[in-house]
Amino acid sequence: MAFTIRHSTSVHAQIKRRGPTLVGKPLKFLGLRYDQQLQLDNSLIWHVSQAEACNYAQLQFVGWEANRNGKMGPRMANMRDSMDPAKLAENSINLNLKLMKWRLVPDLNLNILAETKCLLFGAGTLGCAVARNLLSWGFKHITLLDSGKVGYSNPVRQSLYTHADAVAGNRMKASTAAAHLLEINPSAVTKGYVLEIPMPGHTIGEALRAQTTQHLQLIEQQLQAHDVIFLLTDSRESRWLPTLLGAAHEKIVINAALGFDSYLVMRHGGTREPVGDSPKDIAGLKCIAGQQLGCYFCNDVTAPGNSLKDRTLDQQCTVTRPGVSNIAASYAVELLVALLQHPQRELAPAYYANSRAGQHLETPQLPEGLLGILPHSIRGMLCNYENILPATQKFAQCIACSQRVLAAYRSEGHEFLFKTFETAKYLEDLTGISEFKRLNSEIIEFDDDQFDMSENED
Known part of the structure; x- marks a missing residue:
C-alpha cells in the first residue's frame, strides 16, 4: 500500500x-x-x-x-496587535496613562477620557496646544471649528502646522489641524469645520444671512454632539455664542484667554440640576456650588461689542509671550480631566479662602479630588510667576448665561441671535444692564438733615 x-x-x-x-x-x-x-x-x-x-x-x-460553520480547519492567529502600526501606536500611546493608573492613581478612569467628545472653538495657538494635550491624556474625539488659513507666522507658535502648510496657501486651520492630529494618533476621531462664529455687535447683512444661518445650524449640531466645549478664540465677543449654547444645552465649558504675560483659565458653572448632597462647609473656606459658578461674562456689566472695528491687522492679533499659550492650554486640559474624574463633574463645588489671612499654611487645605483641587478659575501672571484661584458666582443679569437670555434663545431661536448680532445693546436692554448703567451714571445728592446720625453713634 x-x-x-x-x-x-x-x-x-x-x-x-x-x-x-x-x-x-x-x-x-x-x-x-x-x-x-x-x-x-x-x-x-x-x-x-x-x-x-x-x-x-x-x-x-x-x-x-471547528470553525463557525462546524468544519475542521486551521486555527487562525490574529497578528493585528503585534503587526498593525496603528494598533501598535495606540498601545504605546496609552502606555504612560496605564502606568499612571497602575502605579500612582488606581482609581483613574481612562475610559471616560477616551469616550468624551471635545469641541474646540478656535484652532490657533491655544487650539493647537489644547488638542495636543487632549491626545496626551487619551482623548480620541476632537473636533475643531475655525475660519482661518495657515499663514507663514503660524507654524512656529501653533504646533499642528508646518511650513509646507503655509506654502500651500489654501490650507484651512480647522481641517489641517484635524488631519495632523490623525498623523500623531491614527486611532483618534478628528474633524475640522471651516466656519465663521457669529458675534454680538458684528452686523450681518442680507447677503450673508443664509450663510450665517448655515454656520449657526452646524455650530448647534456639533455642540449637541459633543460633551465638552473649549473656548479658545482670540476675541471676547466670539466667546459669547458658544457660552450661551453651552449653558442652554448643559455642556461642560472650559475657557482659556490670553494677555501679553497673563492668562485666565476657568470652568463655567453647570446648568443641569444637581444630584446628591450639597457641598460640605469647611472652616476657614468659602464654597460655591458648581451650579452657582459664573461664566466668562458674569464679571462684566456690559455686553461684548465689535472689538475689531477700526483696528489695524497688527492690532487685531493677540500679542502674547510664547510660553503663555502652552501654560494656559495645559491648565485647561488638566482642569477638564480633574472635573471628569469627579463624581459631580461640572457641578463640583469650588472652595476658596475668604481672605489672604485664610491662605496661611495653618488653615485647612482646599479639598482635593482624585487629581487635586478643583478651582473655578486660574489667573496667572508670568511677570511674577504667580497663580491665584478666584471664584465668582453667577450674575443674575449676565448677557450670556442668565435665565432671561436662555429663555429668549429657547423661545425665539435664530431670530433672537440675529438681534444680538445687529447690536450688542439688545442684550443690555434684555437683561436690565442698560437701566443699571443709567442709574449708576446719575449723580444723586443727599441732604444730611434727612438722616438721623444718632443711630450710628456708639
Whole structure:
C-alpha cells in the first residue's frame, strides 16, 4: 500500500485515520530527499506496522479546530496587535496613562477620557496646544471649528502646522489641524469645520444671512454632539455664542484667554440640576456650588461689542509671550480631566479662602479630588510667576448665561441671535444692564438733615 506524504509527521496521522483496515499489515513509506543537484541518494524508506486499532473520534489535532460553520480547519492567529502600526501606536500611546493608573492613581478612569467628545472653538495657538494635550491624556474625539488659513507666522507658535502648510496657501486651520492630529494618533476621531462664529455687535447683512444661518445650524449640531466645549478664540465677543449654547444645552465649558504675560483659565458653572448632597462647609473656606459658578461674562456689566472695528491687522492679533499659550492650554486640559474624574463633574463645588489671612499654611487645605483641587478659575501672571484661584458666582443679569437670555434663545431661536448680532445693546436692554448703567451714571445728592446720625453713634 502506497501513500503520498508531504511531511513526516503526517505518517502517524494517516495510520490513525485508516483505523482497523491497517492493523497488522506492514506498510512502507518513501521519504524523498533532494540535494542541490536534485539527486535522491538521501531518500529513506520507513517500514511501519500498527499493532492495534485507534478510536479516531478521540484524536486531538493540534492547529485544527471547528470553525463557525462546524468544519475542521486551521486555527487562525490574529497578528493585528503585534503587526498593525496603528494598533501598535495606540498601545504605546496609552502606555504612560496605564502606568499612571497602575502605579500612582488606581482609581483613574481612562475610559471616560477616551469616550468624551471635545469641541474646540478656535484652532490657533491655544487650539493647537489644547488638542495636543487632549491626545496626551487619551482623548480620541476632537473636533475643531475655525475660519482661518495657515499663514507663514503660524507654524512656529501653533504646533499642528508646518511650513509646507503655509506654502500651500489654501490650507484651512480647522481641517489641517484635524488631519495632523490623525498623523500623531491614527486611532483618534478628528474633524475640522471651516466656519465663521457669529458675534454680538458684528452686523450681518442680507447677503450673508443664509450663510450665517448655515454656520449657526452646524455650530448647534456639533455642540449637541459633543460633551465638552473649549473656548479658545482670540476675541471676547466670539466667546459669547458658544457660552450661551453651552449653558442652554448643559455642556461642560472650559475657557482659556490670553494677555501679553497673563492668562485666565476657568470652568463655567453647570446648568443641569444637581444630584446628591450639597457641598460640605469647611472652616476657614468659602464654597460655591458648581451650579452657582459664573461664566466668562458674569464679571462684566456690559455686553461684548465689535472689538475689531477700526483696528489695524497688527492690532487685531493677540500679542502674547510664547510660553503663555502652552501654560494656559495645559491648565485647561488638566482642569477638564480633574472635573471628569469627579463624581459631580461640572457641578463640583469650588472652595476658596475668604481672605489672604485664610491662605496661611495653618488653615485647612482646599479639598482635593482624585487629581487635586478643583478651582473655578486660574489667573496667572508670568511677570511674577504667580497663580491665584478666584471664584465668582453667577450674575443674575449676565448677557450670556442668565435665565432671561436662555429663555429668549429657547423661545425665539435664530431670530433672537440675529438681534444680538445687529447690536450688542439688545442684550443690555434684555437683561436690565442698560437701566443699571443709567442709574449708576446719575449723580444723586443727599441732604444730611434727612438722616438721623444718632443711630450710628456708639
